[in-house]
Amino acid sequence: GFAQTGAESAWRTANSDSMKAEAAKRGIDLKFSDGQGKQENQIRALRSFIAQKVDAVVLAPLVETGWDPVLRDAKRAGIPVIITDRSIVTTDETLYACFIGSDFFEEGRMAAEWLAKKTGGTGRIVELQGTPGSAPANERRKAFAEGIASHPGLKIIDSQSGDFRRAGGKEVMEALLKKHGKSIEIVYAHNDDMALGAIQAIEEAGLKPGTDIVIVSIDAVREGVQAVVAGKINCTVECNPLFGPKVYDTVAKLLAGQKVERKSFNKDELFDATNAGAALPTRQY
Amino acid sequence: MTKSSSISSRQLPLIVTAVIFAALFGTAAHFYEGFFSARVFISLLSENAFLGIAAVGMTLVIFSGGIDLSVGAVIGFTSIFTATLIERHQVAPGLAWMLGLAAGAGLGAGMGALIHFFRLPPFLITLAGMFLARGAGFWISTDSIGIGHELYGKISGYEWVFGTVVVPANALFLLAVMLAGWGVAHHTRFGRTLLAVGGNEQSALLMGLPIGPAKIGVYTVNGLCAALAGIVATLYTGSGNPSMGLGLELDAIAIVVMGGTLLSGGRGHMLGTLLGVLIFGTIQAAILFDGRLSSWWMRIVVGALLLVFILLQRLFLRRKRS
Amino acid sequence: MNTPALLELRGIGKKFPGVVALAGVDFTVRAGEIHALLGENGAGKSTLIKVLTGVYSADAGELRLAGRVIRPAAPKDAERLGISTVYQEVNLVPSLSVAENITLGRQPGRLGFLNWRAFRRRAAAALARLEVKCDVDAELGSLSVAMQQMVAIARALDTSARLLVLDEPTASLDEKEVAELFGIMRKLRAEGMGIVFVTHFLDQVYAVSDRLTVLRNGQLVGEYATADLSRLALVGKMLGREVSAADFTSHAAAPAVTTQPVLAARGLSRRGAIAPVDLALQPGEVVGLGGLLGSGRTETARLLFGIDVRDAGEISVKGAPVRITSPRDAVRLGLAFCSEDRKGEGILPNLSVRENLIFALQGKRGVLRALSRGEQEQLCEHYIKALRIKTADAETPIKNLSGGNQQKVLLARWLATQPAVIILDEPTRGIDIGAKQEIEQLIAKLRSDGLAVLFISSEIDEVVRNCSRVLVLRERRLTGEIAGAGLNSENLMHLMAGTHEAQS
Amino acid sequence: MKPKAKSPIFWPLAGLVALVLLNAVHDLGFLKITLLDGHLYGVPVDILTQGSRTMLVALGMTLVIATGGVDLSVGSVVAIAGAVCAVLLQGGHSLAVTLAAAIGTGLLAGSANGLLVARLGVQPIVATLILMVAGRGVAQLIVDGQVIIIKSPSFEFLANGFLLGVPFAPLLVIALYAATHFALRRTALGLFIEAVGDNETASRFAGLAAARIKALAYIFCGACAGLAGVLAAANIRAADAYRAGENMELDAIFAVVVGGTALTGGRFVILGTAIGALLIQTLTTTMYNLGVPPAIAPVPKALLIIGVSLLQSEKVGRWLGGLWPKKEAA
Numbered sequence A: 001g002f003a004q005t006g007a008e009s010a011w012r013t014a015n016s017d018s019m020k021a022e023a024a025k026r027g028i029d030l031k032f033s034d035g036q037g038k039q040e041n042q043i044r045a046l047r048s049f050i051a052q053k054v055d056a057v058v059l060a061p062l063v064e065t066g067w068d069p070v071l072r073d074a075k076r077a078g079i080p081v082i083i084t085d086r087s088i089v090t091t092d093e094t095l096y097a098c099f100i101g102s103d104f105f106e107e108g109r110m111a112a113e114w115l116a117k118k119t120g121g122t123g124r125i126v127e128l129q130g131t132p133g134s135a136p137a138n139e140r141r142k143a144f145a146e147g148i149a150s151h152p153g154l155k156i157i158d159s160q161s162g163d164f165r166r167a168g169g170k171e172v173m174e175a176l177l178k179k180h181g182k183s184i185e186i187v188y189a190h191n192d193d194m195a196l197g198a199i200q201a202i203e204e205a206g207l208k209p210g211t212d213i214v215i216v217s218i219d220a221v222r223e224g225v226q227a228v229v230a231g232k233i234n235c236t237v238e239c240n241p242l243f244g245p246k247v248y249d250t251v252a253k254l255l256a257g258q259k260v261e262r263k264s265f266n267k268d269e270l271f272d273a274t275n276a277g278a279a280l281p282t283r284q285y
Numbered sequence B: 001m002t003k004s005s006s007i008s009s010r011q012l013p014l015i016v017t018a019v020i021f022a023a024l025f026g027t028a029a030h031f032y033e034g035f036f037s038a039r040v041f042i043s044l045l046s047e048n049a050f051l052g053i054a055a056v057g058m059t060l061v062i063f064s065g066g067i068d069l070s071v072g073a074v075i076g077f078t079s080i081f082t083a084t085l086i087e088r089h090q091v092a093p094g095l096a097w098m099l100g101l102a103a104g105a106g107l108g109a110g111m112g113a114l115i116h117f118f119r120l121p122p123f124l125i126t127l128a129g130m131f132l133a134r135g136a137g138f139w140i141s142t143d144s145i146g147i148g149h150e151l152y153g154k155i156s157g158y159e160w161v162f163g164t165v166v167v168p169a170n171a172l173f174l175l176a177v178m179l180a181g182w183g184v185a186h187h188t189r190f191g192r193t194l195l196a197v198g199g200n201e202q203s204a205l206l207m208g209l210p211i212g213p214a215k216i217g218v219y220t221v222n223g224l225c226a227a228l229a230g231i232v233a234t235l236y237t238g239s240g241n242p243s244m245g246l247g248l249e250l251d252a253i254a255i256v257v258m259g260g261t262l263l264s265g266g267r268g269h270m271l272g273t274l275l276g277v278l279i280f281g282t283i284q285a286a287i288l289f290d291g292r293l294s295s296w297w298m299r300i301v302v303g304a305l306l307l308v309f310i311l312l313q314r315l316f317l318r319r320k321r322s
Numbered sequence C: 001m002n003t004p005a006l007l008e009l010r011g012i013g014k015k016f017p018g019v020v021a022l023a024g025v026d027f028t029v030r031a032g033e034i035h036a037l038l039g040e041n042g043a044g045k046s047t048l049i050k051v052l053t054g055v056y057s058a059d060a061g062e063l064r065l066a067g068r069v070i071r072p073a074a075p076k077d078a079e080r081l082g083i084s085t086v087y088q089e090v091n092l093v094p095s096l097s098v099a100e101n102i103t104l105g106r107q108p109g110r111l112g113f114l115n116w117r118a119f120r121r122r123a124a125a126a127l128a129r130l131e132v133k134c135d136v137d138a139e140l141g142s143l144s145v146a147m148q149q150m151v152a153i154a155r156a157l158d159t160s161a162r163l164l165v166l167d168e169p170t171a172s173l174d175e176k177e178v179a180e181l182f183g184i185m186r187k188l189r190a191e192g193m194g195i196v197f198v199t200h201f202l203d204q205v206y207a208v209s210d211r212l213t214v215l216r217n218g219q220l221v222g223e224y225a226t227a228d229l230s231r232l233a234l235v236g237k238m239l240g241r242e243v244s245a246a247d248f249t250s251h252a253a254a255p256a257v258t259t260q261p262v263l264a265a266r267g268l269s270r271r272g273a274i275a276p277v278d279l280a281l282q283p284g285e286v287v288g289l290g291g292l293l294g295s296g297r298t299e300t301a302r303l304l305f306g307i308d309v310r311d312a313g314e315i316s317v318k319g320a321p322v323r324i325t326s327p328r329d330a331v332r333l334g335l336a337f338c339s340e341d342r343k344g345e346g347i348l349p350n351l352s353v354r355e356n357l358i359f360a361l362q363g364k365r366g367v368l369r370a371l372s373r374g375e376q377e378q379l380c381e382h383y384i385k386a387l388r389i390k391t392a393d394a395e396t397p398i399k400n401l402s403g404g405n406q407q408k409v410l411l412a413r414w415l416a417t418q419p420a421v422i423i424l425d426e427p428t429r430g431i432d433i434g435a436k437q438e439i440e441q442l443i444a445k446l447r448s449d450g451l452a453v454l455f456i457s458s459e460i461d462e463v464v465r466n467c468s469r470v471l472v473l474r475e476r477r478l479t480g481e482i483a484g485a486g487l488n489s490e491n492l493m494h495l496m497a498g499t500h501e502a503q504s
Numbered sequence D: 001m002k003p004k005a006k007s008p009i010f011w012p013l014a015g016l017v018a019l020v021l022l023n024a025v026h027d028l029g030f031l032k033i034t035l036l037d038g039h040l041y042g043v044p045v046d047i048l049t050q051g052s053r054t055m056l057v058a059l060g061m062t063l064v065i066a067t068g069g070v071d072l073s074v075g076s077v078v079a080i081a082g083a084v085c086a087v088l089l090q091g092g093h094s095l096a097v098t099l100a101a102a103i104g105t106g107l108l109a110g111s112a113n114g115l116l117v118a119r120l121g122v123q124p125i126v127a128t129l130i131l132m133v134a135g136r137g138v139a140q141l142i143v144d145g146q147v148i149i150i151k152s153p154s155f156e157f158l159a160n161g162f163l164l165g166v167p168f169a170p171l172l173v174i175a176l177y178a179a180t181h182f183a184l185r186r187t188a189l190g191l192f193i194e195a196v197g198d199n200e201t202a203s204r205f206a207g208l209a210a211a212r213i214k215a216l217a218y219i220f221c222g223a224c225a226g227l228a229g230v231l232a233a234a235n236i237r238a239a240d241a242y243r244a245g246e247n248m249e250l251d252a253i254f255a256v257v258v259g260g261t262a263l264t265g266g267r268f269v270i271l272g273t274a275i276g277a278l279l280i281q282t283l284t285t286t287m288y289n290l291g292v293p294p295a296i297a298p299v300p301k302a303l304l305i306i307g308v309s310l311l312q313s314e315k316v317g318r319w320l321g322g323l324w325p326k327k328e329a330a
């Protein structure tokens, strides 16, 4: 069983597809469930998986906490649980077998680090946040803030939510451009979609994205990388959604009784003008 | 009590709903192995406990011809509010719950007062209530907060074992609230006044019924139910989460309507809401048992089943009427 | 007389936007009397009652009950003070059962929980007192208007009130029910209750009331002992002018014998509603539909007008068979139907008098051929004057008009479509004597203009006066027809009651 | 003299003006409109452009609400129409075909709603909830869960283009408002819609095809949502099936009600709706402008809703009337 959060972005869809395609390839009977952005739906799905006595459960948790009761049930039923993508906070670490994921925190940090290097540690930043309260938005915000803390020259002058949406990114950017005018030097967007929306707003304001305003973003979906190649986004940090192979390898090991690594991270890369062109042809999502 | 023929005609929608539920459950049981079991049936209640509790309050509001869009947000608010109190401020859970319930009831009372005294449309005012509660929840914390208090483990671990049937605490909560809701709706003056207000407010006024207390009261009770649902949600997940219950109000409304209660007010039955919860749960459970649907097909199937259900209900009722 | 005043209203004034509904009205009711409150449509009777029961708060004046000043802020205060009221429009909750409607707000119960059995018994007892047979578990909305009216009265009598207010309770009752109601009123009077009684039927005024108060245009005309005032004098007081007895002569002329009926139906029936009915209306003829309550008159009209779908039978207009499956079809064919349920099926409450008035005509013309504002205003002006509709102006929302004036607007709505056939279901219900007379004259004029009128009324005299032929329904089937010389109240009553065989 | 009836658009308009003034005081640049690359540029222009989609959806919603219903499915219809556009343009179809298909999608969706509500008598919230749930799934199905990029300058012009320096989208929407107003008030359609919303039975008994009028309102609303979907997709040059039109139904209903049309049906105020929609958009921009933290952004919205509704309520109107009796009479 695989309890996905929803289908809120291209990234998420690629993630789901990866899981499904790999299952088909290996002849695994995958029960897929879409939480539609609600934790209660995911819990319901897990309970249903337990009732159906699946061999293993993969959970892409929507939020960090609140999984203990249902995981306890799974444990009692002897079903191993693999947490993917985002981590969870629990009082009892034995409730799940292992965690395979992307590290949002690391992503935010990488973005900040790249920025510091590129700008020499100074610049006025506007931040385009994701949906308030969502885990990636929370972590990408915090990590970035920590990352730039050591560079007093880098300052976030404004921060608004574009809801991870392209239209949101555009709308917020339009407003911020009018508010701050040319004093905006850097845009940090929590995902590529918002960055792409912001680019439109910047262009419509008669400025050149990537040149007049440095744009840093996260996800590295294909369109984002294309924008990097086109010079409109300066840098995007990859958040690899192709979990399928690794997850099933782990499941196989678990079922075979082998030990698995407690926490493992997908290798996230960073694309900027130097390597984007080379990476583009091989992007799968 | 003797059942005359007209009683059964008044309860026809209820019977129709029950029949359709049975048919739906039967169909799912036919297609999916292991579906027809006490465990699945109980899970229809336990997995929808806080949704069901919210639906009980919503039923009363809809009886009175109103609507309350704020319940989902109140659930989110209460859940993060109590979690913060317990975890960050070391408040005893009992006290935290009281405070949470008071906050929910207070918001409800405020909305009810606006709706009654200024004759404002419930849809708008409760929409504002939803924004307020959501904003307040996020203001407390944008992160979810795990609750480690031992009482929580105890309560959520509690089960009522009845032979081979295991009924978890959640389901018991839901049934208790349902029972209370049924009592209020059908056996108190308050409940009957609500139906009268929903049936024809002007008449209810002229009949000398206490309209103001009824209307303000029903939003208060509903706020209380929503807060209770929020607390049950924290028990269910062992954590508080400000985005809990997103969009839940629409599910709750759908459940109430599936139970045969008229959205325009004045007509309905609490038992119908219980059936509505079961039907909603069956649809969800059947989709999970299938487990092959991609995200979008899932939505389409839920929509289609909703449609089929509504059409069947219409068909039956129309037949029987004429 | 030295019976103490139970209720005293002094100098009551009430203004609505654009209307002075009451100005300096005094009103006194004694314990143990039946006091009729009379006046034309819009005179302010209902408003006075609503001030008394706290629906409206008076702008001026003082209320005293048994000598103590009262200030009811809501009907429930009035009820607590012992004032029990039946309002003009049936004000009950259609979706609840009869039993609940009777006992709502005062259901017996213990510890806040209701005792369903006890309150159903109580409701049954209240209905039995009125000698009404009715299933207390039935949904109120499924009953006829008359039945609902009885339920409303039963509700009012279910309390131990000192003062009973009845605002046109008899408007939709038949004679037998009225007689029963009067019996009860007399009994209550004997028990010392004060009763306020509003009606437009003068017979009823003289039958039960002890004293009466007349209002005109929101002003007090005077208070009289019923026995001291002749009918003609009373009508004069109400209208503010002298009336002669000649105004109420029969308008029914000999039937126009023409070749082809404008509207004819054969074997019209609907299961559970009405057994096959044949009828034919000639142009220039007023045909009455007689029958007791629930005899199926409204049902017949609804089938003719396409509101309910018939199971069998055919309808023809001007000799040609037509298909009527909706009111829209009927309107296009030149039919008009004035429903008995003004509030539910007639008015568009929040729209203006103008919009209500032109509505059917516009519907007939279709969406695109909109009446110009000028044409609309002209129509309004014409009908407001012709029917003496009392309204601040044509832009007032119709819900602010008094009941009788709403009825007139609805009549005007249909007349504006210049129909060939008009079905009037209880058109004079709740209409004052002056307006009634006007409507009767209007019917006569319509007839002479060549219209066919199907006239439904529970007032037998009215049917006899206006119709040249009466079809009688009993228990949902057509049982007979009277025309010509045989058409008189007595015959009609016997036929309606099913006792004519015994007579003849 | 009798008091003159206050225009229903008074308070929403006052709210809008107050909000604009608040911004102007906070930041003098707010009202500045400059010419950039030969077209108008400035915050008010943004508000109009961004608000045009809500305005459009709210236009259709006005009629639905006037018939006593509500349409929750508009957001999903926006997503479907956008998805249809993206797929067709990607498949190399012409702009005309694409637009026709997108609006056709809206018409179809509206017909489905209309059928359920008017013919089968399903309660509006429930009937349209079905499409609200299923519709987004359909949209995602059409684009297979991807965000499809649209590369068609003529398509993009619809949302981002300028006509003689004036943004095209608001012009289009304003033209539609005018056309709708004309179509409703110069014919009897407006009256019929109000009548059906006021008392459906009475309308039917007076010879109106009430069901047809109701269905028409839903169909029109669907078409508006379809067109709004086109604008939304053109605005970001992409079809975002998951997020496009999210919560749009709430914004639209809000705009309608704030604009003076009662949720119970009957009288409608088209101009009020437009003002209501702009009010919401201005509020959003205001929050960016004032730097309100996104997490508590819903709160000001709530306060605005309560404030405007209160001002519109009769009781408060009377109180205010009591405060300034002289001004009222003038």
Ligand SMILES: Nc1ncnc2c1ncn2[C@@H]1O[C@H](COP(=O)(O)OP(=O)(O)OP(=O)(O)O)[C@@H](O)[C@H]1O
Binding pocket: C016, C017, C019, C020, C021, C039, C040, C041, C042, C043, C044, C045, C046, C047, C048, C088, C390, C391, C399, C400, C401, C402, C403, C404, C405, C430, C432
């Ligand atoms: N709510 C209201 N708003 C504005 N005007 C009103 C309202 N209620 C009544 N009126 C006006 O007050 C006047 C008195 O109306 P009222 O209903 O008291 O008359 P009535 O004597 O009961 O007439 P009827 O015999 O037709 O019932 C009428 O002119 C009516 O238009």
Ligand SMILES: Nc1ncnc2c1ncn2[C@@H]1O[C@H](COP(=O)(O)OP(=O)(O)OP(=O)(O)O)[C@@H](O)[C@H]1O
Binding pocket: C134, C142, C143, C144, C145, C146, C147, C172, C291, C292, C293, C294, C295, C296, C297, C298, C299, C300, C340, C458
């Ligand atoms: N005594 C009664 N008990 C229950 N239902 C009744 C009774 N009388 C009438 N009804 C119902 O009320 C409805 C009205 O009947 P209908 O309108 O045909 O009567 P009518 O002859 O027009 O009388 P009126 O118009 O004076 O009420 C019918 O549907 C019938 O079922």
Ligand SMILES: [Mg+2]
Binding pocket: C045, C046, C047, C088, C167, C402, C403
């Ligand atoms: Mg009256």
Ligand SMILES: [Mg+2]
Binding pocket: C297, C298, C299, C340, C425
């Ligand atoms: Mg009748």
